[in-house]
Amino acid sequence: MARIIALQTHDVRFPTSMTLDGSDAMNPDPDYSAAYLRLLTDAGDGLEGHGFVFTIGRGNDVQVAALRALEGHLVGRDVERTLADLGGMWHELVHDSQLRWLGPEKGIMHMAIGAAVTALWDLRAKREGKPLWRLLASLTPEEIVDLVDFRYLTDALTRDEALEILRAARPGRAEREKQLLARGFPAYTTTPGWLGYDDGKLARLCREAVADGFTQIKLKVGADLEADIRRLGIAREVCGPDIRIAVDANQRWDVGDAIRWMEALRPFGIAWIEEPTSPDDVLGHAAIARAVAPIPVATGEHAANRVLFKQFLQAGALSVLQLDATRVAGVNENIAILLLAAKFGVPVCPHAGGVGLCEAVQHLSMFDYVAVSGSTDNRMIEYVDHLHEHFVTPVEVHKGRYFPPGAPGAGTEMLAASIAEYTHV
Template sequence: MSIITGYSTHDIRFPTSLSGDGTDAMNTDCNYSAAYVILNTTPNADSNAAASDTLKGFGMTFTIGKGNDIVIEAIKQLSDKLVGMPIESLFSDMGAMWELLTSDSQLRWIGPEKGVIHLATGAVANAVWDMYARSRNKPLWKLIVDMTPEEIVKCSSLKYLSDALTPEEAVQMLHERQSTKTEREKRALQEGLRAYSTSVGWMGYTTDKVQRLTKEALDLGFNHFKLKVGVSVDDDLARAKVIRDIIDDPQYQNKDKRVHAKTIEGKNAGPTGNVLMIDANQVWDVEEAIAYVKKLEQCKPWFIEEPTMPDDVLGHARIRKGLKDIGIGVATGEHCANRVLFKQLLQAGAIDVLQIDACRLAGVNECLAVMLLAAKFGVPVCPHAGGVGLCEYVVHLSMIDFISIAPTFDRNVVEWVDHLHEHFKYPVSVNSHGRYNAPLDKSCGYSIEMHQESIEKYTYPDGSYWKYEHPTIISKLQEGRRYV
């Protein structure tokens, strides 16, 4: 039987701040980064199993540059806990594996279950899940949809959730979806999963660029588009008008009847059924959010994303109530620290759309718990993606959600950004209808393995890109540091 013998970590940063990609009202200079871990195994002495000789687990968490090294330090301390563990004993109780990572009484203090230590837990837990799926020759999503309801619930992080969802209720919910599971799996493989494009409307983009990208996205089959707002009402209205003028043009009629019929409330639908969403990235106080978004009513967005501080459950509930009249919903989640905050957002009726993040939540275990909660409360899960690696991750989560968990999938739509996929060995892709293709490669695991050349080139600060191709940037980034 193979054990985990050690690990390596890699601080990988891409210079995305140079292009203005990923720019919004809060995040003005993102270098999309991966705090990346590889778990190594070898068969132990008494094993004859040649197949597991080279089994590895790949995991990462996403950051936007500085601080990636801090997360890596946390990844090391969590990975230490796995060294020496027989992999099959981890796989046999993935819930216990998650407990092992999150219950260290000393490390828990610097969370608990939030921020750096939780982001790091996401990377490490996902690496174990990746290894588990590879060991079974299945993509991660398939590993999980093939589990029994009891098995899925056993590896979901349900601690602190029982006032909203008990394990028994969760099992019951999953059982109700069992008989139609195969049919949904078939459909997902045929059709893919509906995606939306964030690439059209970053804050740093000119209206010309927004116009060009929106048309391109429509031609690629997308019918949901997101625009960053929150710095200036006039500028927001101007860029929104560019998008609306195009997506409301009858030549771009949305042919996806389900979307047209169900995801949009009457007056915000627009004539073609194409959908606009807006995203403020937390810039407002609560009442300020309501007042500002009311000024954007004519943009007819489906929802306002991250109107205020992500921890503010009651604030989101207040904003949702304040915008109900004008038919604009509330979405949040990419900065939602853990399942307990999601539980409250659902209990308080604070959100119309739940946007989980595959690594801000502590890996697959906690994502399962949150998808189960969302199903209980009837709120669609539309994962946060983009950055680097997030699209690769979340397609697996949405496959699981669609096939095994969600009561309906009419409103669910997965964020898509066409950046940096070339660095992954099993890059995710969208089809000609603007829908995510299901990952099918039996060796893909959780799809997060990067090419060795990419790791080497973009390792910070010693990779060839940062050391040789970009000396100016690196010296600028380092000049502030005067550690004595």
């Protein structure tokens, strides 16, 4: 019988603030970082489970301390039994009554649980020799709903309704998997639009994005209206009328600001307005959505848990759901939110502007396509073109599409050399 014998952590930080990659109206100088977790076993097969929380620098050490607080729940456990009941494991971690006080189900502790859960999924996928998306898409509807905690969701989505959604999608799974392997999954790129780039770099990167086959780009906005108008003008001119241009305010505005600002940007043809205000403000987003229609409101990268997403959907406060895979509690809560989105007919376009997020979230979107929503309509995975070289299985993006990873695992494993080189001291 194999056991989990160690939980190792690493405080990994990349000095991205030096180039202003990732800069926006609220995050002027992020250092893309990972609070990184490895689960070791004595199975003798050389396989480890890897997971991480994406952060942007300071405080990554606190996030690592939160990972360490989970050691007692994980080390010593029977590997087979744990991996066979990841719904039960999720429940044990999220409902530890003392740790729960520190959220509940939000912030540093919840994200730490997410990294641990995802590391367990990584280990399971490696042991089964499958990429995570394919492992998840091979589960029965009953096995999938057993992974989900329906507490606090039943006024919007019951277990039976989730089963119906999954059963309805089942007959088409094989055909969609074939499509996915042949054609990939749509992507959009945020690379041109960071706020710290000058106009020349913006224009050049827009041109490259179109040449690379992307059909949507995204620009950061929200700090200076005049500058936003100038930058959108450049982007629209370079890209032409057929490329979709989304904008992202990164929570910069109050409700009234958002409405006024979007009136001014409306003439540029806006694909969506992302994070117009506080990520906790369901009612504020709903008010903005009504006022700026038909421009879609997108949000979710800072939404703490499934209860927030439930309300955003109930209130019609978003029409593009931007789940962040490492902010909610791992693969299981991602699945809960994919099911909620399917119930409400809202597309999920996951947040991936970070280190390792592209590698991780593609598995969830591909599972969504094959086994849950059954569609790629209006669905895109964000793409940013940096730091992929630090991962064991970097994404394969060609002509604006993600091609499915074939290597076993959840995509979350960073190269040992990169961990060593970028460990924060």
